[in-house]
Amino acid sequence: MRAMSNTSRFTLVLAGLAALALPAATTVLAQPAAPATAAEEALPLAPGFWASHVSATVISGNDRRCLRPQDINRYVHGWSNSIYACTYPVSTVGGGHVVWQGTCSSRGGRILTIDARGTYTQTNLHVTGHVGSRLAGVRLRVPFTMDARRLGDCSDFPNEPPPRPRR
Numbered sequence: 001m002r003a004m005s006n007t008s009r010f011t012l013v014l015a016g017l018a019a020l021a022l023p024a025a026t027t028v029l030a031q032p033a034a035p036a037t038a039a040e041e042a043l044p045l046a047p048g049f050w051a052s053h054v055s056a057t058v059i060s061g062n063d064r065r066c067l068r069p070q071d072i073n074r075y076v077h078g079w080s081n082s083i084y085a086c087t088y089p090v091s092t093v094g095g096g097h098v099v100w101q102g103t104c105s106s107r108g109g110r111i112l113t114i115d116a117r118g119t120y121t122q123t124n125l126h127v128t129g130h131v132g133s134r135l136a137g138v139r140l141r142v143p144f145t146m147d148a149r150r151l152g153d154c155s156d157f158p159n160e161p162p163p164r165p166r167r
Contacts, residue, residue, distance in 0.1 A: 043072045044093050045150070046122040049157045050075075052148035056131070066154035076120065078102055084112065096120060098127060116144075123150040 045067065052063045067075055076093050078100040080086040088102030100116040116129025125148040130141040151157070 043069060044076050044098075044120055044122075045072050045125060047072060047154075048150045049152055049154050049160075050148050050150050052125075052146055054144060054146045056142050056144035064151075064157075064160060066157070066160070068154075076125065078114065080104070083107070086114070088114070093120075098125070100127070100129065118146075124148070 047067055047069045049064070049066050054061050054063075073093075074080075076098055077091040078086060078088040084104035084106055086102055086104035088100055090099060090101035092099045096119055098116075098118045098120060100114055102114050104112045104114060106112075110133065113132040114129065115132070116127050118125065118127030118129075120126070125146070127146045128144070130143055132139060132141045134140070
């Protein structure tokens, strides 16, 4: 077996960031629009169809998804997906501000740290922060930015591909 170069390891860390930042595991089905309930009005983001863009150093990606009322809190309280299981001892959302501090681990044992802050309105979410890891004993901190905005009701986007199955 050939030893992995530091460049290859760095590429894996960046790929891990991309996988974490674009969590397909939380994609949900589009649902027809319904009148807002009092519980929905209390949510930090409005349910509907959202588009996000994540960029970090040399990689970037886009995601589009329908967020139902039951998906909103998971979306604003930190990333997690089918590759990385994440825990956020600090995950606060309120008053137009979000704070995430946590760790994520892959099935292969890679550990990432997340430290992020951001702002939100009912129709926008902006988060900046760092994803950290170790590479050949050296601590890396990769800055990232995520911008998400509500495009409309889920029923306005009927031709979007169906979500990927959850694992």
